[in-house]
Amino acid sequence: MKIKHSSIASAAAVVLLSLSGAAHADGGHDGGHCSNETLRGAFGFIGHGVILGLIGDDGQVHPYASPSILDDVALVTFDGVGHFTRTDFGVIGGLPKGGQTTFNPNQMGAYTVHHDCTGTMKIIYTAGGSVPAGVETDLNIVVASDGTLVESVVYRAVTVAGASADGSVKCPPNCQQGVQESFEGKKVSVFGFR
Numbered sequence: 001m002k003i004k005h006s007s008i009a010s011a012a013a014v015v016l017l018s019l020s021g022a023a024h025a026d027g028g029h030d031g032g033h034c035s036n037e038t039l040r041g042a043f044g045f046i047g048h049g050v051i052l053g054l055i056g057d058d059g060q061v062h063p064y065a066s067p068s069i070l071d072d073v074a075l076v077t078f079d080g081v082g083h084f085t086r087t088d089f090g091v092i093g094g095l096p097k098g099g100q101t102t103f104n105p106n107q108m109g110a111y112t113v114h115h116d117c118t119g120t121m122k123i124i125y126t127a128g129g130s131v132p133a134g135v136e137t138d139l140n141i142v143v144a145s146d147g148t149l150v151e152s153v154v155y156r157a158v159t160v161a162g163a164s165a166d167g168s169v170k171c172p173p174n175c176q177q178g179v180q181e182s183f184e185g186k187k188v189s190v191f192g193f194r
């Protein structure tokens with residue numbers, strides 16, 4: 001009889017452990033699925049990429065005189081319902097964006113996280129910063145690691161002025177840039193002061 005009871009107890013323990021592991025792995029969001037609520041609080045982002053040129057009416061990238069490498073760090077604070085604020089500092093082509101050597105808090109945005117943990121972010125620069133108002137960056141995102149990691153790739157970047165090297169494409173009216181950029185964000189956790 002002791003063997004049967006211990007087998008039943010062992011089986012019950014295995015079931016409970018597997019269920020608790022499944023609950024932990026899915027982050028506990030809506031039965032394991034993502035939503036806008038999955039992203040709440042501050043995330044530190046780092047970005048890297050290349051700004052190649054302007055996209056013409058033909059759907060092709062018309063290169064700038066030379067591509068510009070972009071490096072960026074940002075603090076994004078998600079509200080859990082689809083909006084965020086953002087402050088960043090970036091370097092484009094070896095120079096601080098807009099000549100500003102401090103962080104630019106003049107940004108806001110909207111985001112959507114789908115049930116399968118994919119989604120979108122739209123960053124919009126507002127007046128008063130080193131980047132002209134109206135500049136926009138749209139990203140496709142994947143939320144991972146129980147909602148503490150955001151991986152993203154830029155799919156659309158809008159500028160407010162510029163021209164291709166050969167002058168065939170100008171902004172305005174063609175203000176969408178060809179870019180190759182990615183960003184990674186990690187949840188900010190504060191464990192105490194030192």
